[in-house]
Amino acid sequence: MFCYQCQETAGGKGCMVRGVCGKTEATAKLQDLLIYSVKGISEIVMKGKLDVNELGDINDEVINSLFITITNANFDDAAIIAQIQKVLGMRDALKEKVSIGGLHDAATFTVDSTESMLTKASSIGVLATDNEDIRSLREMIIYGVKGMAAYTEHARNLGKVNLDINTFIYQALAATLDDTLTANDLVALTLKTGEHGVKAMALLDEANTSKYGNPEITQVNIGVRKNPAILISGHDLTDLEQLLEQTKDTGVDVYTHSEMLPAHYYPAFKKYNNFAGNYGNAWWKQIDEFVSFRGPILFTTNCIVPPRSEEVRGRIFTTGSSGYPGCKHIVADENGKKDFSEIIALAKTLPTPEEIEAGSIVGGFAHNQVFALADKVVDAVKSGAIKKFFVMAGCDGRMKSREYYTEFAEKLPKDTVILTAGCAKYRYNKLQLGDIGGIPRVLDAGQCNDSYSLAVIAMKLKEVFGLDDINELPIVYNIAWYEQKAVIVLLALLYLGVKNIHLGPTLPGFLSPNVAKVLVESFGISGIGTVDEDIKLFMA
Ligand code: FSO
Ligand code: SF4
Known part of the structure; x- marks a missing residue:
């Protein structure tokens, strides 16, 4: 494996044996192959001059695949394998619709087992690009596109789509396969990535504020109450809304962790009496804070730290692009609805959170x-x-x-x-x-x-x-x-x-x-x- 996409990469150079994040070699390779597969789709879309308006689910699955490979989002090999198969199925169906020759290996390779996926992954990862500057620029563009995909997915979950962003993602990913592009071309593409990053953030801002109101000055409780409770982490506000709807009047409180804290600032969530406060600190402190929280935890996105005990693992649930082996993953139905009843039932059987701080913070x-x-x-x-x-x-x-x-x-x-x-x-x-x-x-x-x-x-x-x-x-x-x-x-x-x-x-x-x-x-x-x-x- 070779991965250098995050700040904690081993020695500041690259994780080569196991990720500092806890990603295993197999997970890293499968994630590489998933990215390679969406690059293949992207090339077909670009060379076939396909109308992004008409790609339907493919747009969403490309976004989801990119999000899955973000640091600390998904450690579940089975889920990643299933996603590779889904994406390759879409890729091949797309290819049948267009007649284009001279496609890159990413658009044509086949795999028929986990073993063949791992073997294939060994030759297509980051280091497959020899020139270190081209490699650096290609990867910077891919990482920017991954971040853009995360924001696009949250906006999409709220019904907001800007196909310019999806179109750019295909263009950028296809460009990372193109050996005729020079370093200067890729520098220009890096700035275009930033331009579309602004669009993605603006889209998400519009999605969040049009649905939940504009954030306003709010004091957020950082202590605890005496009810059983669920901790929600990650960034997805629709997941939070559904959890609040399903827990209201059940006697189960909801606390935010890490990046979910700002949800308290939105007017729409203030009507929930059981929205109790924020518990703990930034993502990496979850190792201790999930122990003392004592109730179930729902991850809507990254950042997951591999749990150290079976007891904690048994209380973690994932949804959306996140995943962890052995943790129950909750999927949405065709209308985007998620059933959190199992988490609520579990919360009622567990002790209430232990207080680790008291008072409030403002935001x-x-x-x-x-x-x-x-x-x-x-x-x-x-x-x-x-x-x-x-x-x-x-x-x-x-x-x-x-x-x-x-x-x-x-x-x-x-x-x-x-x-x-x-x-x-x-x-x-x-x-x-x-x-x-x-x-x-x-x-x-x-x-x-x-x-x-x-x-x-x-x-x-x-x-x-x-x-x-x-x-x-x-x-x-x-x-x-x-x-x-x-x-x-x-x-x-x-x-x-x-x-x-x-x-x-x-x-x-x-x-x-x-x-x-x-x-x-x-x-x-x-x-x-x-x-x-x-x-x-x-x-x-
Ligand atoms: Fe932090 Fe993790 Fe929000 Fe990231 S919780 S580190 S940049 O996922 O996305 O800020
Ligand atoms: Fe290493 Fe994980 Fe960061 Fe990749 S994401 S560089 S494997 S710590």
Whole structure:
């Protein structure tokens, strides 16, 4: 196996024996083959000039396949094998409809057993591209497309589709098979990936807010009540809505974990009395927090950490693109409805959650809420009460070096405001950092996809202050990344013209030295240093 798609890749270079995430060699290879299969479909769609409007389920299954391979989303070999078979069936049916020759092996290969899948996977993975720069660019595009697919799937679950995005995904994946494309062509395609990333995030924003209202300032309880409870993790709001509907009046409470926290900010979910609060912290702390939670856990997406005991594994359920061997997977019916009754029944037999924290945290600062406060914010900037904004969106992770972000938040001068989104926030959202004239010093816009909100806010500020360039604003970007959704957020920011982004805790292992050089020279991307040096640099 070879995988270097996330920040925790072994040695910063690549996982070659077993993933740091817990992915086995077989799972990694099967995921590679699934990606290869959707590349094959993509080539047929592009070369056959097929109308994406008429591809129906194929569009959804391509998206789902990409999502399955995101870090920590799906560890279930049986589910991945079934998905490969489904995709290859679709690929072959599609091929029969068009008569095109000269297709790539990805569009023509056959496999007839798990063994043949694993054998085939050995020759088509990341390292099959010899030139390290081409490999780096191809993979960066694929990772961006994976993140884009995740956001597109959530929007689709809410009935919102933008076929431009699906069309681009086919185009981009087919391009990664094309040996005639140069490094320059692929750099241009990387920026186009960012452009479509903006579209995907805008689509999801529209899907979420049109259905559930605009996020608003909300105090979220981080303690526990005395009822049996279910913990819901991941990012899918339709899954949460269905769980809340099915648990209301049952005496079972629902708590959010990690990236589901921002669901509390939406008006539509406030009517559920059993929506009890947020339990715990970022994804990687689940190892301890799932033990003390004591009730069932529902994963709607990543990030799953392989459970350490059978007891915890027996309480984990998955749905959507997520999966874990031995955990019950709940599928939607043809209308998108999911039956969570088994989880609710299990919750009633289990002890109530053990309290690990008490009090509350505040959030809900997506674009609409910040616009409502715009006068206050603008006045604070004009008077000098706010000197700088720090966008510290992105992800959290296990590495010790991420303590940087807590220390950074603590040491920032008191006349600065942190704008955050994604699970990166857990490094500082429980510190008492105070407020500036009533504006909290940590403004949480929501999930990682709500980084879109932060870009919208920046563009609004640019307009209010009458600036020509978004980079003239007093905003510093100090972003933490972990998996492929953060890659699409980064590419989206680059497409929007944001320069001098600091990326940490380490730069991606998938950047070859030459590709890294392009990012540095064209966009001013850099890593992080020490907290004291960085603050000095940023405040200068
Ligand atoms: Fe975090 Fe995981 Fe949201 Fe990611 S929970 S790391 S970037 O899935 O998607 O921020
Ligand atoms: Fe390694 Fe990350 Fe790939 Fe897992 S997803 S195998 S940790 S690079």
